[in-house]
Amino acid sequence: MSPAAQPPERVVARLRSHARVLFWPTILLFAVCGVTGFYSGNLAEPWQNTALVVGAVLLSVVGWLLPLAMWLTRRYTITTRRIIFRHGFFVRVRQELVHSRGYDVTVRQTWLQQMWRSGTVRIDTGLEHPLLLKDVPNADLVQQVLNDLMHESRSFIGLTREETSSFAPGTPAWGRSS
Known part of the structure; x- marks a missing residue:
């Protein structure tokens, strides 16, 4: 031939990889959103509200978006x-x-x-x-x-x-x- x-x-x-690796980052994202939604606008100083939102965004990026991006970039193709x-x-x-x-x-x-x-x-x-x-x-x-x-x-x-x-x-x- x-x-x-x-x-x-x-x-x-x-x-x-199994999507199970995203379980804890997703729980973290829900917790960050819940805490941010509860305390946002209720803090005494305006800078504290801004710091809360900035901290929540940073924690969401590092704790959820980065693990998601790492999971999405690892691929195996079998031909x-x-x-x-x-x-x-x-x-x-x-x-x-x-x-x-x-x-x-x-x-x-x-x-x-x-x-x-x-x-x-x-x-x-x-x-x-x-x-x-x-x-x-x-x-x-x-x-x-x-x-x-x-x-x-x-x-x-x-x-x-x-x-x-x-x-x-x-x-x-x-x-x-x-």
Whole structure:
């Protein structure tokens, strides 16, 4: 099969970390809004009311908007040929891992992640630092899909190498005779 005859690359899944990480920032936002709404205009000095609103805005930005932006900027895309990791807010980082390279996939789950059927998928490529898909939903399914895609990709590469081999069928390789 020639490279032109390869099937087109398709997106299998687009993932983010579980939205559970936004629970406490959202509770903080509700508390800040409630306290600000209750005390705004009731303080003795006008500067105190201004300071309350400015403090509430700053706390909302740091405590809710920043975690939301960080959650939105970390994405994992699984295609039929590779895994793409994108993260970063001010500095964007993109890493790719081709399925045909081969890797080891493990899932780590805490008791809270088990309740929500999420987990951290660790992809060990033999490099110094394994790639982590942190707290993804349906972690067991992600592991199964990655193993299947890696197996299919390696099988496809093996078939392609057999077809493009310069040796005729039955020819002894490397000068060995049968």
